[in-house]
Amino acid sequence: MAGNSSSRLVVYGAIGANMAIALSKFIAAFFTGSSAMLSEGIHSLVDSGNGLLILWGLKRSEAPPDARHPFGHSKELYFWTVIVAVLVFSVGGGLSLYKGWEHIKQPAPLSDPTWNYWVLGLAMLFEGIACFMAFREFQKTRGSQGFWKALRASRDPAVFAILLEDLAALLGLVIALAGIFFGHLLNNVYLDGAASMAIGVLLIFMAIFMLRETKGLLVGEGVDAPTLASLRDLTAADPDVTLLRNPLSMYLGPQDAMLALDVQFRQDMTVAEVEQSVQRLQDAIRDQHPEFQRIFIEAKTLGSEPYIAR
Numbered sequence: 585m586a587g588n589s590s591s592r593l594v595v596y597g598a599i600g601a602n603m604a605i606a607l608s609k610f611i612a613a614f615f616t617g618s619s620a621m622l623s624e625g626i627h628s629l630v631d632s633g634n635g636l637l638i639l640w641g642l643k644r645s646e647a648p649p650d651a652r653h654p655f656g657h658s659k660e661l662y663f664w665t666v667i668v669a670v671l672v673f674s675v676g677g678g679l680s681l682y683k684g685w686e687h688i689k690q691p692a693p694l695s696d697p698t699w700n701y702w703v704l705g706l707a708m709l710f711e712g713i714a715c716f717m718a719f720r721e722f723q724k725t726r727g728s729q730g731f732w733k734a735l736r737a738s739r740d741p742a743v744f745a746i747l748l749e750d751l752a753a754l755l756g757l758v759i760a761l762a763g764i765f766f767g768h769l770l771n772n773v774y775l776d777g778a779a780s781m782a783i784g785v786l787l788i789f790m791a792i793f794m795l796r797e798t799k800g801l802l803v804g805e806g807v808d809a810p811t812l813a814s815l816r817d818l819t820a821a822d823p824d825v826t827l828l829r830n831p832l833s834m835y836l837g838p839q840d841a842m843l844a845l846d847v848q849f850r851q852d853m854t855v856a857e858v859e860q861s862v863q864r865l866q867d868a869i870r871d872q873h874p875e876f877q878r879i880f881i882e883a884k885t886l887g888s889e890p891y892i893a894r
Contacts (some may be wrong), residue, residue: 596639601710602628602629602632602714605628608703609622609707610625619686637668638746645657647660652797655842660668662859666798677784684777684783687776691776707753707757711754714768715754719747722747725738748793756783759783763778764776781844804835807841825848827847828847832844835875840877842877843863843878843880844881847881
């Protein structure tokens, strides 16, 4: 549960920052008529709602197992992350593209950009703080992997989804700032709308990335190759094991994985000795990989009936 607590802290920080930023952006868009600023306000509002949905997913994922859900509700978090990605794609990306195109077709006269600069500066500060919190939590599980590889390997949407949103928000702020600044510098009323459309494209690509990564977890993604290799090594190191068939695994949640092993033990072992070996093997696996909360071992010796341990 400690992992969920730290993940929640990241989400709370992102929600607080995005709600304050969204309000300031909408105020600036009202007074200046900036399409890019309006798109950024929509972006921050969507991010706030997305944070609430991820919090709901975290809460639902902690529900205990019941008769209809014997493995618990851990995958609820992945489901709500998919909903978040769909909202980013449709509401964030779609509305930004629409408002940008409308602004290009009917550009508003340029006005004093001072409001926009103040709001964008404050927004960058708050988004930077939220992004730092998410990145610090992400670093705890990153290990020696590169940033993008670790991001794709992450099983915790409460961290990688928020980190992605914060990074996209920072980049979107830079795009909005560039559109407003160069629009006034070049006296070009179309650059503001173009910046809004660029923000929309950014959000759509981010949503596609989130959907792609979460889809595998939702439909039943297994552990990575290094973990599989570690499982084989741990099993092969047991002196009673003579054969291990391909381990089967599946993530049910960020810290909740299931493992099924088909193991063959020495021919001369008794049932009691097999039980002891199975328990020893389960303990060794959980010691190295505590995410395996459920380990199922089909154990047999040559010429014997299968012995299934849970």
